[in-house]
Amino acid sequence: MTEISAAPAAADRPAAGESYHRESRWYPYALIAPTMLTLTVVALVPFLYMGWISLHEARYGQIGAFAGFANFEKLLTDPRFWNSMKVAGLFVAIAVPIEFMLGLIGALVLSQRIKFRSVLIPFLFIPSMMAPIIVGLVWKTMLAGSWGFFSYNILERFGILSGSSVFASPDLALYGLIFVDIWEWTPFMVLTFFAGMQALPANPFWAAQVDGANPVQIFFRLTLPMLAPLLVVIGLIRTIDAFKVYDTIYILTNGGPGITTESPSVLGYKYTFDFWEIGTASALAVVIWLVFFVFCNVFYQIAKRRLNVF
Amino acid sequence: MHKSRANSLIFTTLSVAYAALILFPVFWMWSYAFKSEAEMFARPTVWLFRPTFEHFGYMIENGYHHYLVNSLIVSGASTALVVIIGTPAAYAFARYRDMKFRDDLFLFVLATRMAPPVCLVIPYYLIYAKFDLLDTYLGLVIAYLTFNLSFYVWVLSSFCRDLPLELEEAARVEGYSRAQAFVKVLLPLLRPGITATAVLCFIFAWNEFMYAFLLGGQNVKTLPVGIPSLITTQGVRWGEMAIIGMVGTLPVMVVVFFLQKHIVRGLTMGAVKG
Numbered sequence: 001m002t003e004i005s006a007a008p009a010a011a012d013r014p015a016a017g018e019s020y021h022r023e024s025r026w027y028p029y030a031l032i033a034p035t036m037l038t039l040t041v042v043a044l045v046p047f048l049y050m051g052w053i054s055l056h057e058a059r060y061g062q063i064g065a066f067a068g069f070a071n072f073e074k075l076l077t078d079p080r081f082w083n084s085m086k087v088a089g090l091f092v093a094i095a096v097p098i099e100f101m102l103g104l105i106g107a108l109v110l111s112q113r114i115k116f117r118s119v120l121i122p123f124l125f126i127p128s129m130m131a132p133i134i135v136g137l138v139w140k141t142m143l144a145g146s147w148g149f150f151s152y153n154i155l156e157r158f159g160i161l162s163g164s165s166v167f168a169s170p171d172l173a174l175y176g177l178i179f180v181d182i183w184e185w186t187p188f189m190v191l192t193f194f195a196g197m198q199a200l201p202a203n204p205f206w207a208a209q210v211d212g213a214n215p216v217q218i219f220f221r222l223t224l225p226m227l228a229p230l231l232v233v234i235g236l237i238r239t240i241d242a243f244k245v246y247d248t249i250y251i252l253t254n255g256g257p258g259i260t261t262e263s264p265s266v267l268g269y270k271y272t273f274d275f276w277e278i279g280t281a282s283a284l285a286v287v288i289w290l291v292f293f294v295f296c297n298v299f300y301q302i303a304k305r306r307l308n309v310f
Numbered sequence: 311m312h313k314s315r316a317n318s319l320i321f322t323t324l325s326v327a328y329a330a331l332i333l334f335p336v337f338w339m340w341s342y343a344f345k346s347e348a349e350m351f352a353r354p355t356v357w358l359f360r361p362t363f364e365h366f367g368y369m370i371e372n373g374y375h376h377y378l379v380n381s382l383i384v385s386g387a388s389t390a391l392v393v394i395i396g397t398p399a400a401y402a403f404a405r406y407r408d409m410k411f412r413d414d415l416f417l418f419v420l421a422t423r424m425a426p427p428v429c430l431v432i433p434y435y436l437i438y439a440k441f442d443l444l445d446t447y448l449g450l451v452i453a454y455l456t457f458n459l460s461f462y463v464w465v466l467s468s469f470c471r472d473l474p475l476e477l478e479e480a481a482r483v484e485g486y487s488r489a490q491a492f493v494k495v496l497l498p499l500l501r502p503g504i505t506a507t508a509v510l511c512f513i514f515a516w517n518e519f520m521y522a523f524l525l526g527g528q529n530v531k532t533l534p535v536g537i538p539s540l541i542t543t544q545g546v547r548w549g550e551m552a553i554i555g556m557v558g559t560l561p562v563m564v565v566v567f568f569l570q571k572h573i574v575r576g577l578t579m580g581a582v583k584g
Contacts, residue, residue, distance in 0.1 A: 027488060028409045031402035034395045035463055036415065042455045043422035046433035053433070106328065112321040113314065123329045125566040125573055126336065126559070131517035133534045134555045138339045141548060147351040149338055187332055188577065195574045234578065244426040247519045251537065268428040273524070278432065285429035296424045300417050 103189025445527030
């Protein structure tokens with residue numbers, strides 16, 4: 001029993017055997033070691049290498065002399081970089097709130113007494129679970145100029161656009177991509193919020209009903225505040241994802257027309273594989289990574305403190 | 311009573327209509343796999359058509375079935391690797407919550423997941439070029455660890471938290487060592503969680519495009535990479551692209567049907583328990 005008082009950790013209660021104390025110290029680290037080693041090799045080392053490149057002259061795969069912050073200076077004075085940030089910002093600012101609202105409405109509808117709910121739910125997962133490149137393909141065909149199903153039957157019929165694709169128009173291309181993102185992610189939001197609502201405790205809702213609260217009051221005073229941590233987490237995940245969008249943009253517009261839909265990911269790709277400006281590309285990657293790290297930290301703190309799930 | 315039945319009918323109709331709206335574009339794209347070019351490009355839209363299999367013939371002639379095999383190999387191998395490496399870590403993070411630096415280490419795992427692939431693909435390309443890993447199965451399997459290993463550890467860890475501690479204690483009282491208790495008592499209980507998370511990892515690898523596109527080459531082309539290869543100088547082969555779209559989506563649909571309960575937990579990184 002002296003061993004227990006020596007190691008007061010509550011989780012290590014089942015003491016047995018002589019080697020317990022030493023074992024308990026190293027055992028968890030031994031379990032996580034393979035993962036940590038692997039992640040160090042596959043993620044940390046490449047990342048540090050990229051940081052190193054970003055401080056050097058680098059073009060065409062040749063790493064040259066130390067360059068200080070020249071690459072960062074070049075990046076931050078490049079209008080294309082600020083354009084890509086604007087594209088990502090607009091994308092997030094329009095797509096995410098719409099997905100949120102539609103998601104909440106959908107989740108409320110789904111929470112009603114609905115027949116065939118268990119049959120419907122799997123279908124709603126399909127857009128967000130299928131490959132983003134195939135999502136792009138779906139909408140490349142639906143919105144293809146003149147013959148695409150949506151182009152011909154909706155856009156052309158209602159005189160919004162005729163003869164060409166949404167993705168060929170500098171004014172509409174970004175909104176086309178936002179529409180695709182909303183199609184892809186709203187059903188997932190519906191299901192997430194639905195799952196969140198199902199997991200809420202029933203007692204406060206009973207009490208509110210007994211007290212005569214109407215459904216609108218219940219939604220704004222009970223459901224929404226209780227879901228708040230979940231909403232923040234999903235908002236962060238989606239914001240991060242929106243900065244990462246690459247596949248759908250690649251297949252639908254590849255950043256065009258011009259640079260109207262060039263997201264940071266697409267720009268990073270072009271710096272690397274089109275202009276071979278490896279140094280600038282690395283600087284861009286470092287900047288994106290820093291932004292993400294802040295997001296990650298916020299996400300983790302909220303998830304841990306408020307949701308108590310990790 | 312009547313009012314609630316009417317409401318139920320309205321909401322059911324709304325939901326079914328929404329699901330149909332969501333699914334229609336997917337199935338419409340599939341229909342292109344069986345349409346001739348004239349039927350695809352017809353204005354007004356052709357609804358009824360006699361299915362043709364010419365596009366499937368083109369796919370086989372040009373060796374696209376190898377893409378399918380490559381996708382299976384790479385996704386399968388990377389998933390197996392992730393399960394072997396990640397399972398003990400997921401358990402340790404859930405079970406030993408007061409170990410030193412746990413939060414920092416766990417945050418490190420998350421940070422590797424959040425990184426946009428475009429950030430990693432640049433150093434990967436340069437490193438792989440040096441070590442002759444471009445266009446190899448091993449190269450892609452390693453690259454897929456960047457997003458799948460961290461995902462697996464995070465999500466499985468949330469499953470591990472639901473394991474009853476008493477069982478482990480009972481096993482230790484019976485004289486099992488820690489490792490034995492884990493393998494013989496906890497692992498069987500954890501199997502549904504492992505299966506669900508592993509299958510999600512498989513799907514992410516199956517769906518992955520950017521790494522496969524940039525780090526693969528002539529030898530290791532996966533199914534998603536086939537899509538841009540069908541945009542040729544002679545024009546876009548829509549029917550063939552639709553076949554890839556269909557073959558690429560079918561396994562995802564099967565998975566979604568069997569794992570629906572776990573997907574929310576998976577895609578929110580454990581933030582919602584499915």
